[in-house]
Amino acid sequence: MTSLADRPVAPAPEDRDVEVLAQALDDAVAALAEVTDPSGQRVAQALRSSLEDVHRAALVHVVRRLRDDARGKELLFEIVDEPVVRMVLLMHGIIRPDxxxxxxxxxxxxxxxxxxxxxxxxxxxxxxxxxxxxxxxxxxxxxxxxxxxxxxxxxxxxxxxxxxxxxxxxPNEPGPTLIPLGEVGIRTATPERGWVRSLPIGEFTLDAITAVELVPDGAPAVDAIVVNVGGQLSAYVNECAHLAMPLDDAELDTSDGSLTCAHHGYCFDALSGECRTFPGAQLEQLPLRVEDGEVWIRVSA
Ligand code: FES
CATH class of the missing domain: 3.30.300.130 (Fe-S cluster assembly (FSCA))
Incomplete structure (x- = not known):
């Protein structure tokens, strides 16, 4: 029989595969859900939430400090791609899932x-x-x-x-999110739930980004941007897929159809929102249509 001293030493957490760590966490959470004693369950849940709150607060602080420093930004850019770092930042809602x-x-x-x-x-x-x-x-x-x-x-x-x-x-027909301006027709249909009128189409400057605030009935306002590339419009929530910073001051390059975030340089396809810098990221696109010369954007179901 192998003595304790002879057993291989378990690898330090940082050396373990991210999937193994994630599985251990899932197992612990599943075990916690099976605790039948209500007071034990409450204590364990409170402990779990407190730990998560402390970790989240610390991580937000670290991310902000790194973001505010030139070298720190570079480091943040690198380490956010590490699977375990990405997993933890996603878990705490510090970067957006994709x-x-x-x-x-x-x-x-x-x-x-x-x-x-x-x-x-x-x-x-x-x-x-x-x-x-x-x-x-x-x-x-x-x-x-x-x-x-x-x-x-x-x-x-x-x-x-x-x-x-x-x-x-x-149905198999072109989707409503990208509309060539030259093909805009007049529609009389009543807007469906979730659609919000933004601005007249002429106010979306060619080859530029326009910030709009969308206020749906009975729901909080949504900050959005509309990108006009060569007459094609795409609308997005005004948050970068990297660290959710605003995108209305992003750089739009119509020569390659790219939208580059001013904060840490993540580059996106301006019309699809797909990230070119980090394939695991995507802007949150909002459906867009034009009626009677007005641009409507859908912000909720
Ligand atoms: S918030 Fe970091 S690249 Fe946009």
């Missing part, structure tokens, strides 16, 4: 199966807890295999993207 990238990864896993049956799927957007997709080829229709493929897409998205509760299939 549902679009997670959803795309989930769809990549089911795509080979769809394509082997003559179908395909495209992720259009995520709003609240709903992922909107377009299906093509054999995924359409009501045959048993089409239904099975659609269920596979839904299961993959719900299982792999935290917060996704519903998957909606959009």
């Amino acid at each position: 549902p679009m990238t997670l959803a795309r990864q989930a769809l990549e896993q089911v795509r080979p199966q769809l394509q082997s049956h003559g179908g395909d799927v495209e992720l259009v957007r995520i709003e609240g807890g709903t992922a909107f997709v377009r299906l093509s080829g054999a995924c359409n229709g009501c045959s048993m295999s089409a239904v099975t493929m659609r269920n596979g897409v839904e299961e993959a998205l719900k299982a792999q993207v935290p917060g996704i509760e519903r998957v909606e299939v959009l």
Whole structure:
């Protein structure tokens, strides 16, 4: 029998794989949920929240100090890409999770199966807890295999993207988020719930970023930006996907369609919001449409 002294020493936490650490944490949280004694449960929950609060406060302080210093910014930029650092910052809400990238990864896993049956799927957007997709080829229709493929897409998205509760299939036509100004028509439909009128279309300067405050009925105001690249408009929540700093002072480069955050230089595709600097990041895009020369933006379901 191996004595305690002969057993291999467990690696220090910093040497362990991030998935092992995350699993240990999940196991501990699951074990805590199974504690049946109510007072024990309360004490354990209070301890957990206090520890999380202390860690979050310290991390926010560290991130702010690093952000305010030139060399610190560079370091922050580097260490935020470390899986364990990223996991902890995400856990504490200090950097934003990236549902679009997670959803795309989930769809990549089911795509080979769809394509082997003559179908395909495209992720259009995520709003609240709903992922909107377009299906093509054999995924359409009501045959048993089409239904099975659609269920596979839904299961993959719900299982792999935290917060996704519903998957909606959009008709196969251009989405409403990017509208070439030259093709804007007059529509008379009554705005649906969640749509907020922003500004007349002429006020969105060509090749520029315009900040707008959107105030939906009965809900808090949302700060947004509208990016006009060569007459195509895209709207985003006015928060960088890196550390949620505002983007209205970002640099828009129409020669390569990029939007670069003024704070730490994360670079995004101006029309899709996809991050070019760090593939795991994505701006939160808001659906946009034009009616009677006015630009409407959807901020809630
Ligand atoms: S907040 Fe850091 S790059 Fe935008």
